[in-house]
Every structure is written in C-alpha cells, then in structure tokens.
Amino acid sequence: MVSATDVVAARWDELELELGSGPLLDATVTSTAQLIADVRSSSMNPVMGAHLDELGVRAVFTFPLSIGGATVGVAGLYSTRPRALSPQALATATSLARSLGEPAVREALRLAANNRENLAPHTGPGLRREVHQATGMISAQLDVSITEAFARLRAYAISSERPITSAAQDVVAGRLDFLDLD
DSSP states (O other), rough: OOSSSSSSHHHHHHHHHSSSHHHHHHHHHHHOOOOEEGGGGSSSOOHHHHHHTTTTTEEEEEEEEETTTTTEEEEEESSOOOOOOHHHHHHHHHHHHHHHHHHHHHHHHHHHHHOOSSSSSEEEOOOOOHHHHHHHHHHHHHHHOOOHHHHHHHHHHHHTEEEEHHHHHHHHHSSSSTTTTO
C-alpha cells in the first residue's frame, strides 16, 4: 500500500491480504475496473462483503494502475451508501487511474529505498515487511513452505479477528510462536 485516505481504506486493503480475495485483487488479476454498487447484494466473497459492511462500506470501485500493458497497482474507492458511479465519475476515475501508475511505482520505490513505512500506522504506506518476516519465521518454526506459512499466518489472523500485520508483528517480536499453536 502506497497510501490510504483513512483507516477504512487501509483496513479494506489489509482485509484483502488476509482473505486473499476481493475487488482490489480482482482488479489486479483481471486488469479491469471492478464496480460494485452494493456490497450486500454483490456476488463478491460473502466474508469480504460482511467485513466491508461492518466497516460501513456499501459500494466499492477499483481501478487498475498500469504502465504500458502491465498492471502495477490498484486504486480503490468506496462509498458509505450503495450507489453506482455516474458515467462522468466513471470516466474521471478511469482517467485518473491511467495517470497514476508511474507516480505510484515511483513513490513505492522511494519508500522502499528510504526504508519508510507505517508513518501513520493506520493509513500510511505499508510495505508489510513484518508479514514477510513473520512468514519466513513461521516457515522455519514449522518446517513448512513459505506458501503454507503464509496460509497459517492468514488463518491465524482471521480466526483471532486481528489484522494480519498485528499478528505478524507479534511473531517478529517473539510474542507469538506458531509451534505453540500446533
């Protein structure tokens, strides 16, 4: 995450990491905008829909950011009421997304080079280093693949109803050992 406008947007991004699905990921995979006028009546993952509804999010719109033919990120917008985007709003959002690919990549690279993240814990940029570090530590603790370790971290976060970055920070700090959970 390069930036989030508020804690709701930041939590939405983190939920998609935890659940492994959602409109941000769908826009990344398909390189097409995802326009969901009402999360309660959409065909999206019902768990994601329920979490978004709990956050007060009723509509989401995601737009792929690209450089040439490569999708390099996604811009996500949300509304606290069900609604569709007007043709003018859709055209404006699409145009803005087309112009944001290169600046978003430059900002991500700048943050990574300066080792800066979590400037504002809930809305600041997040390279999720702790998630990657915790995944490696869990892999070593349990002698499992990185894929399996990440799945276990994700499952732990979901089952304990905690953000994945919070669980990862506990692993990295030594407060959570997955050997104790098995």
